[in-house]
Amino acid sequence: MAGNPSAPMQAKLVLLGDMGTGKSSLVLRFVKGQFFEYQESTIGAAFLTQTVSVNDTTVKFEIWDTAGQERYHSLAPMYYRGAAAAIVVYDITSTDSFNRAKSWVRELQRQGNPALVMALAGNKSDKSDERKIPAEEASAYADENGLFFMETSAKTAANVNELFYEIARKLPKAAPTPAPAGGIVLNNQQNAQKKKSTCC
Amino acid sequence: MTGLVMTSRPVVSHETPEIGHQKPVSDGFSHTTRCTEAKASELSNLQPSLAALCNEEKTYQSAVVVYAKENIFVQPGIKCKRISGRLSLLKKAVDDVMFLAWLPYALNNTSDSATDDNKFVVISDGGPALSEASSTAESEKRDRTLYAVHPVPISDMRAVRRHTPTIGWHHIIIVLHTGLSLPPLYFTNGGVKDFLTVLKQHTCLVRSPDDPNLYLVNDIADPLQRSMTALDLLEVQNRAGWSESAGGSASLFVRGGKDDLDTPSPRDYSLGVLEHFSRVTKLARDTTAHIFGKDQGLDASTWPCEGEETLIKLNYPPQGMLAVNCADGEDEAPVLRVVQSDDDEAAPCDSDSQSRCDDGESASTSVGSFELLESERIVSSSKRIPSRAQRPFPLSVEEWCAFFEPDGRLADERGFRERAFYGGIDQNVRKEAWKYLLGYMPFNSTVAEREQIREAKKTEYDALKAQWQSISASQEKRFTKFRERRMRIDKDVVRTDRLLPFYAEEDNSNVELLRSILMTYTFYNFDLGYCQGMSDLLSPILYVMEDEVDAFWCFVGLMDVMESNFHRDQNGMHSQLQSLKKLVQLLDPQLHCYLEKMDCLNYFFCYRWVLITFKREFEYSLVLRLWEALWSKHLCEHFHLFVCAAVLQKHRRAIIHGEMEFDTLLRFINDLSGKIDLEVALYDAEMLFQYAGEAGQEVLPTSGP
Numbered sequence: 011m012a013g014n015p016s017a018p019m020q021a022k023l024v025l026l027g028d029m030g031t032g033k034s035s036l037v038l039r040f041v042k043g044q045f046f047e048y049q050e051s052t053i054g055a056a057f058l059t060q061t062v063s064v065n066d067t068t069v070k071f072e073i074w075d076t077a078g079q080e081r082y083h084s085l086a087p088m089y090y091r092g093a094a095a096a097i098v099v100y101d102i103t104s105t106d107s108f109n110r111a112k113s114w115v116r117e118l119q120r121q122g123n124p125a126l127v128m129a130l131a132g133n134k135s136d137k138s139d140e141r142k143i144p145a146e147e148a149s150a151y152a153d154e155n156g157l158f159f160m161e162t163s164a165k166t167a168a169n170v171n172e173l174f175y176e177i178a179r180k181l182p183k184a185a186p187t188p189a190p191a192g193g194i195v196l197n198n199q200q201n202a203q204k205k206k207s208t209c210c
Numbered sequence: 211m212t213g214l215v216m217t218s219r220p221v222v223s224h225e226t227p228e229i230g231h232q233k234p235v236s237d238g239f240s241h242t243t244r245c246t247e248a249k250a251s252e253l254s255n256l257q258p259s260l261a262a263l264c265n266e267e268k269t270y271q272s273a274v275v276v277y278a279k280e281n282i283f284v285q286p287g288i289k290c291k292r293i294s295g296r297l298s299l300l301k302k303a304v305d306d307v308m309f310l311a312w313l314p315y316a317l318n319n320t321s322d323s324a325t326d327d328n329k330f331v332v333i334s335d336g337g338p339a340l341s342e343a344s345s346t347a348e349s350e351k352r353d354r355t356l357y358a359v360h361p362v363p364i365s366d367m368r369a370v371r372r373h374t375p376t377i378g379w380h381h382i383i384i385v386l387h388t389g390l391s392l393p394p395l396y397f398t399n400g401g402v403k404d405f406l407t408v409l410k411q412h413t414c415l416v417r418s419p420d421d422p423n424l425y426l427v428n429d430i431a432d433p434l435q436r437s438m439t440a441l442d443l444l445e446v447q448n449r450a451g452w453s454e455s456a457g458g459s460a461s462l463f464v465r466g467g468k469d470d471l472d473t474p475s476p477r478d479y480s481l482g483v484l485e486h487f488s489r490v491t492k493l494a495r496d497t498t499a500h501i502f503g504k505d506q507g508l509d510a511s512t513w514p515c516e517g518e519e520t521l522i523k524l525n526y527p528p529q530g531m532l533a534v535n536c537a538d539g540e541d542e543a544p545v546l547r548v549v550q551s552d553d554d555e556a557a558p559c560d561s562d563s564q565s566r567c568d569d570g571e572s573a574s575t576s577v578g579s580f581e582l583l584e585s586e587r588i589v590s591s592s593k594r595i596p597s598r599a600q601r602p603f604p605l606s607v608e609e610w611c612a613f614f615e616p617d618g619r620l621a622d623e624r625g626f627r628e629r630a631f632y633g634g635i636d637q638n639v640r641k642e643a644w645k646y647l648l649g650y651m652p653f654n655s656t657v658a659e660r661e662q663i664r665e666a667k668k669t670e671y672d673a674l675k676a677q678w679q680s681i682s683a684s685q686e687k688r689f690t691k692f693r694e695r696r697m698r699i700d701k702d703v704v705r706t707d708r709l710l711p712f713y714a715e716e717d718n719s720n721v722e723l724l725r726s727i728l729m730t731y732t733f734y735n736f737d738l739g740y741c742q743g744m745s746d747l748l749s750p751i752l753y754v755m756e757d758e759v760d761a762f763w764c765f766v767g768l769m770d771v772m773e774s775n776f777h778r779d780q781n782g783m784h785s786q787l788q789s790l791k792k793l794v795q796l797l798d799p800q801l802h803c804y805l806e807k808m809d810c811l812n813y814f815f816c817y818r819w820v821l822i823t824f825k826r827e828f829e830y831s832l833v834l835r836l837w838e839a840l841w842s843k844h845l846c847e848h849f850h851l852f853v854c855a856a857v858l859q860k861h862r863r864a865i866i867h868g869e870m871e872f873d874t875l876l877r878f879i880n881d882l883s884g885k886i887d888l889e890v891a892l893y894d895a896e897m898l899f900q901y902a903g904e905a906g907q908e909v910l911p912t913s914g915p
Contacts, residue, residue, distance in 0.1 A: 055817070057874070
C-alpha cells in the first residue's frame, strides 16, 4: 500500500515555534513556492496540504501552521494532538526564540506521540550576519533530544524542501493502524474516496 | 387537485370581483377556475375574503426589491414593436415571500424614465397608471397591459428556461406550475446568468438533469429538494392555514404544492414543462388579455377595501437617506397593494429541529435558513430590513453636520448609530464619527468639552509614552518582560497591512506610529500587554485617525470591549465561540448537528473571524465599513456573531456536502477571506438577528465584544 503512488500516506504535521520565526513562511515556501517579506501573523491556525514523493512512497502532508505567541499556547495541543511529525522552528538571530523552541520540544516529548518525528529548524539562515545561535549549538541540542536539525531559509528556499522530504523519509514506512489518539494516519480506501487530493 | 389553471397568482390587487378568476371555497384549500368559468355566485364570495385579507394585510410593512434589471423586453410579434420594461424580484419584508415581476415602462406610475430609481412602478393600481399612459397609442397600450408580468410568487414558478442563442438576444421563459408560460423576456445587455444567480439565492433552483438550459424551481420531485420544500415555511403555513380555519381569507391562494407531491420524477416534470412551451404565446396572450383586458374599466371604487390597504413602497434608496420608515404613503410614492397574506395566525412552522437534522437538505438555499423563519418572530419585528440594494449611501459630511446642535452636541445618537449601521460612514466623516463610536468622545459633549478632552488625553498619552521611552538600554537588559513586549510589537507592526500604501515602503512613519501606540498601550494596560491580533485592530484606526493620540484613545476604547479576546485563559474567545455555537444551534440545527458529528463544536475554525472581527476576511475599505456597522451597536453588541452565523449558513451546503472535518473546515473558512460579500452578510445577519429574537439574545455573551 505504502508503495502505491496513487494512495498517498497521510501525515499530520504541525509547526510550532515563537512568533515571527517564519513558520508560515516555511509552509508557504514548501506548499506554494512563495515568500512574502511581510508575511502577516497567523491568527488561530492555518491548514494546508502538500504531497511529496520520497523513493517509492507518496506522503501527503496535512500541515497545521499555528500562531506563535505564547499567549495562544493553550490552543496548541489541539493542533499537535495526533500529529505524526512536528517542526519546531526558531530564528537563528533570536536567542529567545531558541529557548522557546526548547520548551516546545519538552512539551512535545512530554505530551506528544512517542513515535512523533520531530525536526528542529533554525530559520532565517540568510541572515547569518545577525546570527545569535551557532549551528553547532542547535545541532548538539538536537542530537541530545533525538531530533533532526536543519538550518533553513524560507526567503531563499534553502533547505525548505529538504526539511520536509527528510521528515517524509523518517516517517515509519508501514506504520501500524493509527491508535485513536493519532500517530500517523495511514491512508485507507475510505479516506481516499472521501478526501479528494487537494493541494493549496 | 386537478384543474389548477390560473394565470398569475392574485397576489397583487389587479383582481377585482368582476374579473376575479378564482373561486373561494370553504374546504380549506383553494381551488381555481379559469376566468371564463368563474360564476357570479362564486365571485360574490370573494368580497368578504378580500376584506379579511386586507385586515391581515396591515401586518405588512413593505416589500423589498432584491433584484432589478432594466431594459428587459417582450416581443409581442415579429412585426410588433418590442416593449421594454423592468424585471424585478421582490420580497415581502414580513415573511420573505418572493415575487417576480416584469413591468413595461409605460405602465410606470408617472412618465419617469425607468432609470430613475427613486420612482416606483405601480403594481396594483391599474386604473391611474393606465389613465396616465393614455397618451400612448391604444394598441400599444393594450400590448403593454397584455404582457405585463404582475408579481408572481416564486413558489408558483415551475421552471425557467434559458435561451442563449449565438445570434439574437438572450432570453428566458418562465413556466408556472399551472403550465402557463410567461412571455419570453429578452435581456438586451446580458445578465441571464446573474438573474439566475439571484433567483437561486432566494429559491431552490436546480438545473434539469435532462436539459442544461432548463432550471427547475422548487423541484420537490427531487428528494433533496423535497426535504427542503417540506421545510418551506410558506408551504407549511399555507397548508396548515387552509386546513384549519383560514377559509375565506386563504382562499385566494393557489398552492401547487399538493399537486407537486404527486409528481413522479424530475424527468417527467421537465418533459411536461417542455410540452408546455408550445402553449406559451397563445395561452399567455389569452389569459393575460382576459385578466387585464378590462383594466381600463377598472375603477378604484371597485376595490373592496379601498382606503384600508397598507401601502407598500418598493424602496430604492432615496438619495442617501435611510429607507426604513416607509409605511406611510407619501404622495410621490407609488404603491404596491398586496392582498395576499401568508401570515396565518397559526404560523405553523417546522420547529422540530431533529427532523431538520435528519433530512439532509432542509434549508439548502444559499441564503441559508430563511425558509425556516417563523413568521411570528419576523412580524414582531416592526421594522423592515433594507435590502442590499436599498442600503443608504454612507453617512455624508452634510448629514454628519446636520446631526449636531449649535453647541456641538451630537443630537440624535440613535439615529446616528442606525445610520452608521445601514449605510456606513463616508471616509471624510470617519475621523470624527469613530471617536464617538469608540467612546473616545461622549455623544453629549459640546465643542468646547471635546477640546478639553482632547487636551487632557494628549497630556495623558504623552506621559504614558514617556514611561517606556525613558527606559534605557541597560535598564532594558534587566527587564525581560519589557524586552519581550517590544520584540513582539516590533515583529508584528512590520508585517501589518504593508501592502496598503499607508503602511507600505521601508521606514514608513505610520509603521512607527503603530509601534509607538502599541508600546504605549502595553503601559496603559500593563496586565494585558501585547497580543497578536492587536496590530490588526489598531491598523484601521490609525489609518482613519491619522493622528497618534486620537488613534491611541480610540484603540483604548476598542480594547475596552475586545480585551477579553486576548486573555491568556481564552475566556473571552471561549464564551464567544460558545455563543456562536448556540446561535447556530438555534438558527440552523442541521448545520449544528453536522458540526457536532464532526466534533467541531469548539468553533475554533471561526477563531480568526472573532478574535480580530473579520479584519483578515475583507479588503481594507470593507473592514472599515463592517467595523463601524458593528460598533454602532444598532441591533446588539454582539452582532458580529450573527455575521459569523450568516456566513456559515451561506456556506452550509459546501460544509455539509463537502463532508468537511475540522481541518478542511478550517482551511475552507480561512480561504473564504476576500470572498465574502459584506453587504449580503450584513443583510443575512440582520435577518438572522430578527429571526432569533429573544432566544438569540439569551445565548449571547453577557459582556465583552
